Amino acid sequence: MTDTPAPYEDFTTLPLAGTRRTGSGDTARPDLDPWSGETLLEIPQATMDDAEEALEAARPAQREWAGRLPRERAAVMSRMVEVLHRRRDEIVRWLVRESGSTVAKAKAEWAATVADFTEAASLPHRMAGRILPADIPGKESRVYRKPLGVVLVISPWNWPLHLSCRSLAPALALGNAVILKPAGDTPVTGGLLPARLLEEAGLPAGLLSVVVAPGSEVGDPLVEHPIPRLVSFTGSTPVGSGIARKAGLKKLALELGGNAPLVVLDDADLPRAVEAAVFGSFFHQGQICIRTNRIIVDDSRHDEFVDLFVEQVRDLRTGDPSDPETRIGPLINTSQLEGVRDIVDRSVGSGAKLLLGGDPGGPAGLSLPPHVLLAEPDAPSAVEEVFGPVATILRARDEEHALELANDTDYGLSSAVFSGDAERGTRFALRVDAGMTHVNDQTVNDQANTAFGGEKDSGVGRFGGDWALAEFTTDHWISVQHAPRRFGF
DSSP: OOOOOOOOOOOSSEEETTEEEOOOSSOEEEEEOTTTOOEEEEEEOOOHHHHHHHHHHHHHHHHHHHTSOHHHHHHHHHHHHHHHHHTHHHHHHHHHHHHOOOHHHHHHHHHHHHHHHHHHTTGGGGOOOEEEOOSSTTEEEEEEEEEOSEEEEEOOSSSHHHHHHHHHHHHHHTTOEEEEEOOTTOHIIIIIHHHHHHHHHTOOTTSEEEOOSOHHHHHHHHHHOSSOSEEEEESOHHHHHHHHHHSTTSEEEEEOOOOEEEEEOTTOOHHHHHHHHHHHHHGGGGOOTTSEEEEEEETTTHHHHHHHHHHHHHTOOBSOTTSTTOSBOOOSOHHHHHHHHHHHHHHHHTTOEEEEOOOOBSTTSOBOOOEEEEOOTTSHHHHSOOOSSEEEEEEESSHHHHHHHHHOSSEESOOEEEOSSHHHHHHHHHTSOSSOOEETSOSSOOOTTSOBOOEETTEEOOBSHHHHHHHTEEEEEEEEEOSOOOOOO
8 A cells, every 4th residue: 555645636627528627607616514614615617518518528538438448447447446545534534524424424435435446347347248049040149238328427415425436437337438417515525536536547538527517507408418328316206207207218227215114023133123223314414315214113112122222322422523433413504404304393293202302503503413203104204205313213013014114105215124033024025115125234235336226216227236237338239140041021
């Protein structure tokens, strides 16, 4: 491992169409630290004209890149892993300052990003074609696997580095070019920082452009543009539904909202279930789409579970995310804070019992202490996706009622079940309507290179492993007639 390199400078210019320059918009948006309220930098915003240049430049860059040997593309991905390791502390600091990540969450996100590129380094040599059987003498049917071309990635603010790179890494490794639109709250960790890291790893210019611009101005035109062949989006269900309507015949990889249930059956190891439920509910302030949104506990274990759960949650430290002992940092912005508090207020107003709560604090007033609610299944905090440090506990009469409650949602992203019998837990998991169900584990999937996606209103497509290989490539069938044949009717 080499000495620590000098930190990157100048995140006010954007990598666009193979050059680094200032966005041509008339405004600059401040990038704020959600804990201190400090302005980290101000970034002149790009326009759709900038995005058009990036899209046009991406096509020839992509064709040249796709023609590289697999080992050349794999080598860039492997060097990216080395760069990530060299700059680990710098990356963690940026995640803490820009996204409000606690140190533990920032390190977990860094590790997930390392896994993204470690997996991606294997993909160029896994683009296997195949030979299909042919019933015509002398004919050979070949299927070639090819990159799509140009991919549009729109990433969120909650896990900005990983959720950008989860699509960015396989897309590039498989021979595509990428236009990346990061969230406005995290333009550095969601876009400009990974672009700088990839530049250091040797990614050719023009393959990756980062459009830092208001989504209201460039979002729809980018989605509707004819050049991108796939739109990869992670974010809310309403926005994802709008993308699906506007994208036309493009491929879509959409990971949308969630309302993950964690079910505790009557034979569960209670301390283990409590520990998982605390983590799943409050890691990264609950700002995770696969967070535990509802905890469904069998009637026979309910009261004991609640006592143990509240005891553990009460000990979670809320405060400065740069302190390694902090477990709950700030929410990302005022709008997010107000939305979470509104859900809590409406839930209490409808009859939910607030066991733990408190007012927001911290220099910027965005640090909300953990909230625990006992509620009925129709409480807003149980029905809606709560992107904040709020846990809602529901009582189930028995296993069948627990399953009914778990599936009583329009979402189907992540879920979990705890049982003293792993096979019983597996049988229960198979009946849950979700893309992922974890038996005797938390809802927050910590394996970055495995299948990742949802059912129902939680999206379409899968991220990770062979699923990513399928998402970011296409099949081209070519038949070759070796022996003369007669044509006619």
